Amino acid sequence: MKLSLGPLQYFWPADKVREFYRQVAEWPVEIVYLGEVVCAKRRELKLQDWLQIADMLTEAGKEVVLSTLTLLEAESELASLQRICENGDFKVEANDMACVRLICARPFVAGPHLNMYNASTLQLLKDNGAIRWVMPMELSAATLADIQAERPQGMETEVFVYGHMPLSFSARCFTARAHNLPKDQCQFRCLDYPHGMPLQTQEDEEIFIVNGIQLQSGLSCNLLGEMDKLNELKVDILRLSPQAEGIKEVIDAFDAARKGEQVAELPLAGQQWCNGYWHGEAGMVNVSKQFAGN
Amino acid sequence: MxxxxxxxxxxxxxxxxxxxxxxxxxxxxxxxxxxxxxxxxxxxxxxxxxxxxxxxxxxxxxxxxxxxxxxxxxxxxxxxxxxxxxxxxxxxxxxxxxxxxxxxxxxxxxxxxxxxxxxxxxxxxxxxxxxxxxxxxxxxxxxxxxxxxxxxxxxxxxxxxxxxxxxxCIMVEGRCALSSYITGESPNTCGVCSPAKAVRWEETPQGRQSRLNGVLIDRYKNGEAAGYPTLCKGRFRVGENIIYAMEEPxxxxxxxxxxxxxxxxxxxxxxxxxxxxxxxxxxxxxxxxxxxxxxxxxxxxxxxxxxxxxxxxxxxxxxxxxxxxxxxxxx
CATH class of the missing domain: 3.20.20.70 (Aldolase class I)
Structure with a gap:
């Protein structure tokens, strides 16, 4: 199994982004997804800047994929999307059918927000050039098994195994709203929240993370304990989501686990995880796993 | 039209x-x-x-x-x-x-x-x-x-x-899994959002409360009208304030x-x-x-x-x- 680093969900200053990916070049991930996937107003890095990072990572031996926006409304956003699709060097990850159309049957990755719930949809995307699909967040191992049995030949399967899951997208900005600012005068407040803003119930339970127009799961998904099942289901790629701190250690743990080493826990103390979707339950649930031999 | x-x-x-x-x-x-x-x-x-x-x-x-x-x-x-x-x-x-x-x-x-x-x-x-x-x-x-x-x-x-x-709906329809994250069922998978079977109402000293699969969605003062606890229309804490963090009813x-x-x-x-x-x-x-x-x-x-x-x-x-x-x- 390969490891991939999914697209950066948060808004970081350009220098921090460059520094982060300089480190990624040294990490044991085979595939890196680059680019802005949440908000078109986040322009710390232009396409040219992302392409520079892409070149640097390619030289370091990584497969680079340019990921794209999930919510596309304005003509300017469609024009940017078209430039990405026509970059000529790197594969693109589509998160909206607009991207699938603009790809014009060139090889692409069908991202997790394309709503692929069955093999018939996978076949449609394959016929339009998809060489890989990323399972939607809310699907279970059981559904994955059913889809894998019917998966179009030659299509790779990637599963989101670690990080706060992107759960919803809106035309409104919840970070701006939390600061009582209109979206068009957001003052780029997302820059102040490299991990997003926690959204808690009135009983202080952290249920979501506010990240601009996106909401993420309050708990981080963690499928480290599911390595055998992921293998059995012939998953080709495990996706981990970038975070401001500690992701290197998490990647090392997954790297060890895919090599067959027994890694019972992630090296992040005090964190709570969830894996409910994988087990066919509410996403926030943590189904504890009996390790073989324990 | x-x-x-x-x-x-x-x-x-x-x-x-x-x-x-x-x-x-x-x-x-x-x-x-x-x-x-x-x-x-x-x-x-x-x-x-x-x-x-x-x-x-x-x-x-x-x-x-x-x-x-x-x-x-x-x-x-x-x-x-x-x-x-x-x-x-x-x-x-x-x-x-x-x-x-x-x-x-x-x-x-x-x-x-x-x-x-x-x-x-x-x-x-x-x-x-x-x-x-x-x-x-x-x-x-x-x-x-x-x-x-x-x-x-x-x-x-x-x-x-x-x-x-x-x-x-304030989220892009078809791209919202908030409901399945909390309850296991979403519009995409089950045709429901914040399903009724997951709703629980409680009368407490602090007022009436609504929960969705155990998660507190809102708390109402005496006399305040209580709405159906759709996830995105609850009152939550973001930063310092308890607000309708996503949308008012x-x-x-x-x-x-x-x-x-x-x-x-x-x-x-x-x-x-x-x-x-x-x-x-x-x-x-x-x-x-x-x-x-x-x-x-x-x-x-x-x-x-x-x-x-x-x-x-x-x-x-x-x-x-x-x-x-x-x-x-x-x-």
Missing amino acids: ELVCPAGSLPALKAAVDNGADAVYLGFRDATNARNFPGLNFDMDEISQALDYAHQRGSRVLLALNTYPQQAQWQQWTRAVDQAAELGVDAAIIADPGLLRYAAKTHPSLRLHLSVQGSATNRHTIAFYHEELGIQQVVLPRVLSLAQVRQVVETSPVAVEVFGFGSL TSLNILDILPDLMQMGVAAVKVEGRQRSPAYVAQVTRVMRAALDSCAQDPEHYKPAADWLAALDKVSEGQTHTLGALHRTWQ
């Missing part, structure tokens, strides 16, 4: 037809549609009756098959498409790309509408669904500004339908901008609420019909009547209304 109204039962369908709906949309009594609520919806025989009743009175019937079939249940959804064709519904409203492909191949004469759950927010996406899968109408998610709706209408290869009244109402929508060429305006009562359907259909007729007759001097707005506010969430994303003046 056509008026498309909801029906969760035969009496609701009759209410819609009798009060001037050009088309009525409904669903089977199962997970194949996005209002899979207990006690709601139609079996084959009831749809037959609905078709007879509507067709005799010049209204059309649209069948919503707008959830995302997972592999194990694939046949249930394709059977539903077959039944839609067999029944002779006037169109099927579908979201799943694979299911659209099945419908287009198997029943080429069945008219296909892309459901709002299909998340089509721009001209390329609409063109993809039209060119690849033959859709003839698209229902736009409630996330576009009026200027963006205009742009989509001008460039769309198919007829465009927008939501005109009812509960307001309110309903969409486009009566104020009806002439704009008509002038830009929107083909149909849809009323939300298959889960609502026949009385709601009758009330909303009557007002929307009056507004559409008045606007069509004299768009220059059209103005929403005070009693229309009052009648609609009475059946609105939070007894108040908004233009939602439509009023945005920016991107």
